[in-house]
Amino acid sequence: MKAYVLDRYGKGQALRLADLPDPVIGDRDVLVAIQATGLNPLDNKIRDGAFKPFLRYKPPFVLGHDFAGKVVAVGAGVRGFKVGDAVHGRPRDGRIGTFATRIAVDAADVAKVPANLSMAEAAALPLVALTAWQALVEIANVRAGQKVLIHAGSGGVGTMAIQLAKHLGATVATTTSATNADLVRGLGADVVIDYRTQDFSEQLAGYDVVLASLDAKTLEKSLKVLKPGGRLISLAGPPDAAFARQQGLNPVMGLVMRLLSAGIRRKAKRVGVTYSFLFMRADGDQLARFDALVEQGAIRPVIDRTFPFTQLNAALDHVDSGRAKGKVVVDVA
Known part of the structure; x- marks a missing residue:
């Protein structure tokens, strides 16, 4: 081959x-x-x-x-x-x-x-569909009436997550550039923040879930838009102890992961928010469930x-x- x-x-x-x-x-x-x-x-x-x-x-x-x-x-x-x-x-x-x-x-x-x-x-x-599913369904259990912020809405994960969150009944906000605003609105985004000219942390408040895939500064600012009891899910890190267990890493690496995420976990706890790092895993059954939504025309x-x-x-x-x-x-x- x-x-x-x-x-x-x-x-x-x-x-x-x-x-x-x-x-x-x-x-x-x-x-x-x-x-x-x-x-x-x-x-x-x-x-x-x-x-x-x-x-x-x-x-x-x-x-x-x-x-x-x-x-x-x-x-x-x-x-x-x-x-x-x-x-x-x-x-x-x-x-x-x-x-x-x-x-x-x-x-x-x-x-x-x-x-x-x-x-x-x-x-x-597959990878982006499973990432969106595991973040919004498995971890966050997004329900109708909730508010979800999805960073980088025009990217691979973002385009899937916007559509899935909307299908689940959430009000969806996303960050992107002005040139991609029509794209993300067409996928179902209710609120579009131009990251070049607007500060999302000053524009949004009272959100239940934030799905972040960007830098540490954006991750920390995302805490401001979440209400107590909300969830901050990061695709970019820092990794946590749960990730170390998922990957079967030794106890020393588990401790390293715990230390790497200590700062953001501490800040999240201070405002009553749960922090999770997601490194998606393969799952054919979950992919088939996502595919059913694609066949129905709910997601493209x-x-x-x-x-x-x-x-x-x-x-x-x-x-x-x-x-x-x-x-x-x-x-x-």
Whole structure:
């Protein structure tokens, strides 16, 4: 198979296109011929070495966290999937590698592609859909009548989170640039804050949930808009002890995580707010539940641009630019 390999960690390090053996599947795996892969800031952060202490991938390895394609083989213990099925998913940590023409993935991490989506649209969903679901449904339990602030609303996670929060019945505010205001309003945002000219912490108050994916300053200012009993959920850190347990890190790293998040947790507690760090996990059942909303027309994928497989490094550079609206997708087929 063809695959893009990271030979060494480094900021902006280019991936090498290589010929590799086809993956070997286990009893619980499906082998997928990938037709499209979605790109995420997480890919660039891993490439740059930002997650080396937590995600211990040893170069050379294949990057990539989103795929859509056709099942070409199934393990002996797999039920619910067969050869020829159109599927998509986010492989679990330790088994990533969607920048390739094939991947072996645990069947528990896979869902069938919604009938109304192309492969490119299906590849744009898994990581961002699961992130939005785990933040708003699993952690925050967003309910009708609540108020939710979603930072960076025009990004991959933001475009999914706005639509999901609106579907759950929340009033949704988001931060973005003025050029993206029509996009986020079209996705359901009720209040749009231009981060270049407006201070969201002076404009908003009494919110139940904030989903933050930006810098530490924005994270701390987000406490001001939350009411007592509210939830601050961060996708950018600092990580906490719960994250250390989720990743199976040793007690020393658990202590480090606790210390890293001590400041924001203390400030949150002072104003009666709960702080959580979310590093999303693979979950095919949750993805299937999200897909049901896509099939109903309640949520739609948002794709900024599609690149050919031969230009995958250029696609990563585009993600790095921070200018993408929604997801960047690579056409592997």
